[in-house]
Amino acid sequence: MFDIKQYEKAESVKDAVRLLSENPNAKLISGGTDVLIRLREGHSEYSELVDIHDLEEIKGVSYTDTGDIEICAATTFTEVVDSEIINDVLPVLALASGTVGGPQVRNVATIGGNLCNGAVSADSLASLCVLDALLITESAEGEREIPIIDFYLGPGQVVLGQTEILKSIRICLDNYAGYGTHYYKYAMRNAMDIATIGCAAAVKMDDGKIETLKISFTVAAPKPIRAKTAEEFAVGLEPTEENIKKIAKQVMNDVTPRDSWRASKDFRLHIIETLAERVIKHAAEDAGGES
Secondary structure, eight states: OOOOSEEEEOSSHHHHHHHHHHOTTOEEESSOTTHHHHHHTTOGGGSEEEEOTTOGGGOOEEEOTTSOEEEETTOBHHHHHHOHHHHHHOHHHHHHHTTSSOHHHHHHOBHHHHHHTOOTTOTTHHHHHHTTOEEEEEETTEEEEEEGGGTEEETTEESOOTTOEEEEEEEOGGGTTTOEEEEEEEOSSSSSOOOSEEEEEEEEEETTEEEEEEEEEESSSSSOEEOHHHHHHHTTOOOOHHHHHHHHHHGGGTOOOOOOSSOOHHHHHHHHHHHHHHHHHHHHHHTTOOO
């Protein structure tokens, strides 16, 4: 039994904003895979809910007129994984989304919810960071665009205001066209486990050399990070095995993992360097480079 004190079902995004404005204690619920667990655990701050589960205006994946890709926030992970658009041009996101929970969870969990709960282990997060995703929100103050790397304030904390709703995730054409990509999630179990470390890379090649590298980690710092030192170091290098090892070592300048019951800091550092080598190698190959 869930201790729900108040429940309102929104008829639109604007209606949801209104309901949140009227009740400063209310929380949003869509797929419910996080919120209902917290309710079951006795977190009373989730006892007043605004339901946006059935809002068609925030479901689906589509191209914009400019070739950008719009992923609506209430799109489930099963829909992301099955999307022809995602598989054709954002395979790194399809790969990452397929690691979320099990089939039952992916059928109901939404990509927007995965971001908004603030978990630094969110499976979709690393891939969206190397795609430089923009998060489109609406609140009582209007609409705004938030770069995903600025969305997280710390573990469990995001920049959303009380009346603010994530509507969609936008991937601009320039941030996916011409890139090779890869994602790898290291977890203690092969399925249905939280990431010990998540790592994604996007590589653009020019005449056999790395023109652009974007590499991102989750659970390697209090917030998702881009390894900027490694990204800058990689420019102009051929993606040889030796060079990739050198790039991966540069990643260590940007990460600050911690000890936890899931894994020690030293173990995480070893995994971070190993995953960096793996994803850069595969992303470069996907971009047409030889490693």
